[in-house]
Amino acid sequence: MLEISLLREQKERVLKGLKKKHQPESAFLLVDEVIRMDDERKQTQTRLDGLLFQINTLSGQIGDLFKTGKASEANDLKNQVNNIKEEAKELEITLKQLKDNIEEQIIALPNIPNESVPEGRLPSDNTVHFLDESDMPSLDVDAIPHWEIAEKYNIISFKSGVTLTGAGYPLYINKGARLQRALINFFLEEAIAAGYTEYQPPIIVNKETMRATGQLPDKEGQMYHCEKDDLYLIPTAEVPLTNIYRDAILSKNDFPLMLTGYTPCFRREAGSYGSDVKGLNRLHQFDKIEIVQIQHPDDSYNTLMEMVQHVENLVKKLKLPYRILRLCGGDMSFASALTFDFETYSAAQGKWLEVSSVSNFETFQSNRMKLRFRDEDGKTRLAHTLNGSALALPRIVATILENYQTKDGVLVPEVLQKYTGFNIIN
């Protein structure tokens, strides 16, 4: 959620940003509308405060009058107060409506992209930040996609998943399951070595938590909801991890806060179809290790690059062909100011698969969740939040299975072997 002060003080920048994100005409009109409503809100608040002041003062006088036995005079004042109260009640209703309206409108505005975000509307407009062509794999002509490998070695059963739950819920078997566990440990250990603190958060959270990181009201339809308890299954560990510091006021030397956690993630993925959902490409339940940082505004972009480097290091260690994309304005998420996507090359499919997305949200999330810190001069300011996948498992597994396949079986990347306890899947 954007800050109203930003709309007021840097309106040109906001309008430019909305254009870069290819917002509809209505979004531009919203900016002025929100400012106008906020002006009205201030006026209403001031008038209401005046009335409340009168009520407070008169009530004090009434108390004094009763004490000194002047009941009739007190009763006169009572009537007076009752009149003011009616007026105040109306203003209160107006005020509440204004506040609700402002929130409803401003929530519809996306974050403003950073200067360095490229222009463009489509994924093809993203700029390739790095592409290591020398490592592109050359597979045998009879190379097969990961879903066939999974079946061949009986390490993942999509069929059983369908029996148990439905499409998009694979069952990992034997070395398939152990490979998953190895990846989780590898990613967590790497994050810990980089200075992150490991958390094991709840994977079901309440409405307020979903609201604070922006999943609600925006992505209601993409999430699993437990109706009886009005709780939601998390789509990413970002949600509980960032919310740990909801409503907090940090001190400057708390920065940077570095959190990591492994969780299953749940996404309904309504509207997806075709080759996108084949095999492990897109699932309803998957495993992911997330890294989150909460940082001082002055340092957040350095931190973003560090996080990108951390993720890059992971795919390098796994020796997977990858590229990094700087997302263009039109392809970025609603809440992000700057995003780098990582894609690994799934050789048998001949496809780039997104395995990580690393973003700086600046104050977009912290504003919604009131995550602040105390400045040198004692004032509270909003902190910057950042997060990234490090990494999401299914597509990494898909890439490993396809790129490491040989006639004798699938080799296990060297760095994983101490976690798997075996070096080939056959």
Next chain:
RNA sequence: GGAAGAGUGGCAGAGCUGGUUUAAUGCACCGGUCUUGAAAACCGGCGUGGGUUACACCACCGGGGGUUCGAAUCCCUCCUCUUCCGCCA
């Protein structure tokens, strides 16, 4: 799930027979005096948000609602914690 008790500013802890408590006091913290320096002592400051050029002023005593001229204080409801009972990995 049932019963009882409790939720106050970073912490501790008053207030809870409704009106000099619209939040006392202590600790912690920050600044100052004193001191070669430090400790102690003393003086001052010390919640969040709205609002204002700045004040004034307003809201918030777990969340929400109500009674009243006036609510931390009374009522309703929800949440959380503690203890006991029941159930159970």
